[in-house]
Amino acid sequence: MxxxxxxxxxxxxxxxxxxxxxxxxxxxxxxxxxxxxxxxxxxxxxxxxxxxxxxxxxxxxxxxxxxxxxxxxxxxxxxxxxxxxxxxxxxxxxxxxxxxxxxxxxxxxxxxxxxxxxxxxxxxxxxxxxxVLGMPGLTAYFGLLDVLQAREGQTIVISGAAGAVGSTVGQIAKVKGCRAIGIAGSDAKTRWLTEDLGFDEAINYKSTPHLFQALRACCPDGIDGYFDNVGGPVTDAVIGQLALNARVAICGQISQYNLDRPATGPRLLWNLIVKRATIRGFLVFDFESRYREALGDLGSWVRDGKVTFxxxxxxxxxxxxxxxxxxxxxxxxxxxxxxx
Amino acid sequence: MxxxxxxxxxxxxxxxxxxxxxxxxxxxxxxxxxxxxxxxxxxxxxxxxxxxxxxxxxxxxxxxxxxxxxxxxxxxxxxxxxxxxxxxxxxxxxxxxxxxxxxxxxxxxxxxxxxxxxxxxxxxxxxxxxxVLGMPGLTAYFGLLDVLQAREGQTIVISGAAGAVGSTVGQIAKVKGCRAIGIAGSDAKTRWLTEDLGFDEAINYKSTPHLFQALRACCPDGIDGYFDNVGGPVTDAVIGQLALNARVAICGQISQYNLDRPATGPRLLWNLIVKRATIRGFLVFDFESRYREALGDLGSWVRDGKVTFxxxxxxxxxxxxxxxxxxxxxxxxxxxxxxx
The missing domain is CATH 3.90.180.10 (Medium-chain alcohol dehydrogenases, catalytic domain)
Structure with missing residues (x-):
């Protein structure tokens, strides 16, 4: 041959x-x-x-x-x-x-x-x-639209926002008329999110002196949806300022993967009663029967320049x-x- | 007069x-x-x-x-x-x-x-x-049937099981054909749950040497629904053995109410991805429009002796x-x- x-x-x-x-x-x-x-x-x-x-x-x-x-x-x-x-x-x-x-x-x-x-x-x-037209894009799509049930006018916060999944989540959120707030780990990343991808705000969690207050400034009415790729202290800061009936999608916990032993953190369940909030873990494979539909949407947004990468x-x-x-x-x- | x-x-x-x-x-x-x-x-x-x-x-x-x-x-x-x-x-x-x-x-x-x-x-x-025909009974009813969406054959674990809410949750679970596992704080309580109320199993968390293993023995196929009145280490033991697509209803966190400052505990969000599980906090007031329906059901179960108190x-x-x-x-x- x-x-x-x-x-x-x-x-x-x-x-x-x-x-x-x-x-x-x-x-x-x-x-x-x-x-x-x-x-x-x-x-x-x-x-x-x-x-x-x-x-x-x-x-x-x-x-x-x-x-x-x-x-x-x-x-x-x-x-x-x-x-x-x-x-x-x-x-x-x-x-x-x-x-x-x-x-x-x-x-x-x-x-x-x-x-x-x-x-x-x-x-x-x-x-x-x-x-964007594969597993990370599908994860963003179903996590935002199905798990978070994001709707026009809602404030969506995304951790790991400059990664393959997070950057797509924020752009789909903008397509759907949400406010998109990204959390990422460098100024170059946060600039990319706001200047190139259309995120409304982005916070460098490594340089901000107080993540909780930085989030509050971006989300004065609370956080309706949180797409979490990271876990740990970043997530603690978000969970403390959920809006009523907020939804949280647990997609990844990258801050935890390389720890020797399971970490401890503040107990967060009481917040869920106060805000009648829901936290749900998900895997993209659970949505396999709808990949075709999602890839159709993602493909058209990419062609139209609404979702870039x-x-x-x-x-x-x-x-x-x-x-x-x-x-x-x-x-x-x-x-x-x-x-x- | x-x-x-x-x-x-x-x-x-x-x-x-x-x-x-x-x-x-x-x-x-x-x-x-x-x-x-x-x-x-x-x-x-x-x-x-x-x-x-x-x-x-x-x-x-x-x-x-x-x-x-x-x-x-x-x-x-x-x-x-x-x-x-x-x-x-x-x-x-x-x-x-x-x-x-x-x-x-x-x-x-x-x-x-x-x-x-x-x-x-x-x-x-x-x-x-x-x-039973008031707020605690309504809390049990909506928490079990709406938040947990309990279905026949599922294994439901209840913390604070010998209280007004928990004891009603377990009995409704039995009406619906679930397995009901109660966690309570004395042998007199656990005996009441299994001998008088029909719970399938009950665990005295204060005397059991290892709550995690005691739960595993009761729930070898995992926990489909967890009705949490307690929080803290009891809840940690449950969250570690959720079944696939499990649901958790956060009704109360009584172990936490008298703490000077918010407690820390093991981070639990990774479990939610592995099990595609959902945790939701709720208040009975959110279901106010359906109180009449629920009181009708509760009243008939009390009259029939299916739910006692x-x-x-x-x-x-x-x-x-x-x-x-x-x-x-x-x-x-x-x-x-x-x-x-």
Missing amino acids: DSKAHMNPINRQWRLAARPQGMVTESNFQLTEGPIPEPGEGEIVMKSRFLTVDPYMRGRMADRASYAEPVAIGDVMTGQSAGTVVASRSDRFKEGDSVLATIGWQEYGALPAQEARRLDPTQAPISTALH KENIIEGFESMPRAFMGLFEGTNTGKQLIKI | DSKAHMNPINRQWRLAARPQGMVTESNFQLTEGPIPEPGEGEIVMKSRFLTVDPYMRGRMADRASYAEPVAIGDVMTGQSAGTVVASRSDRFKEGDSVLATIGWQEYGALPAQEARRLDPTQAPISTALH KENIIEGFESMPRAFMGLFEGTNTGKQLIKI
Whole structure:
């Protein structure tokens, strides 16, 4: 096969070498090499062009109860790729087709053709299937519109607002006529949110002397909806100023993922009585039956320029662990991707 | 008026003397005397036969943000009474009628006739309007059926299960075909729950060496619904073993009301993602438009013996502060009432 002649003759993988104790380090990962897989009957082999690192992957590295099985020691780390079909034994795809699939942290992967999603590079760059037109965008969509039930005129606060999910939440909130208040960790991020994405206000929680009061200044009538990616003290400051009948969507708790032991914080349940408020944890997978509807909306907002995005791209497969660790250091603005 | 000849010639009140610092003490209250009020046009004067003490009253004693205004220093403590009309200048009621009204902690009170609810002593003892056929019963009803959306076959855990609200929640849960697990603070209480009220299991959280494991033994498939009157470590133990799509109703947080400062505890929000769980705070007043429907159901369950109750009665108006403090010491099983 002619195309194979141009391929890297080996396949590389990042495997889980050891479970992290506290903060993730490079030593938790091992780079391995192996043959490029051959497709079985009904399968395709794809080459990753873009890989993604997402905060949820930290949960898969730990051996504790969660919503999905942990990655076993020695297994390839889990994750999605956007790339190209390089071999096919299925009628569904031919070589050269663009696809999205969950093949883990590796350069090549074989999978049943029906588990791949076709991408149309003439409609949108294939990398967007890893963020605004993929899982992070869907998470933003359902979290804001279903879990928070955001309505015109409401004040919506978003933590982790400069990440792939949070930045989309705020933009959809603006499409729906809400006030969008972002919380992020640098002045560059807060400027991006207000100047480029149309957030009404953004707060740098690292530099503000008093987050509670900064939020109060932005939200004098209280907070109707809170989209939480972060948890910890940022969330404490928000929960104390919910409006009546407020809703809180717990999407992620990135401030907590690298802690040695579960953290303590102020007890917050009394607030929920006072404000008749609701807190709900959710996963995007719970809304799978409605992905098509949501991707239709997201696609049209992206085409109309109502929802934009930023990609923070690191080149080279070998950079994946470093890119992943950067998520917890707040180095990315927008979506962190790895390009091969 | 002949009936007045038999009355105590004075009216006594319990007033808020000072805001509590930590645990409530008798010195927070002051007993005062005054004239028995005369009814204005359209008003009635009622004599309290039964007064109630409820945990929510602790919140009214504190000068901090809550869902209702605090009682001012020097004002009569707030609360409902069940009693008898002793004077009327309204067509709605005549002397001798039984009524329920919010006149505060006093022996006599004047109020507009439309603010009193007529009670029929031939249908149920008038004291029941202060518990199973009143606010605590309604709280149990809407918390279980609306906030928790309890359904047949679900496992429902109730903290403060031997109180007026909790004991009713568990019995309604049994009417609806749920498993009811009560958490209470003495063996006498847990025996009452399982032997008299039909709870499937009850745990004495004070004597069990490990509440988490005791709950796990009762709820091997997780907890579908949690009706929380208590908060604190009891709630921590429950939140750690919610079932998928569990719901939590925050009705009260009695373990927290007498603390000097807000307590800390383990952060719990991550659990909500793992289990796609919802926590909602509620007040019975939010369901006011449906009280009639609920009282119809509760009344029929009481008549059929499906929902029973226990009254813990202290005699004498002068005992009110002591009865109130007992709520926080767990001295009452069932509804704490004061009889005059």
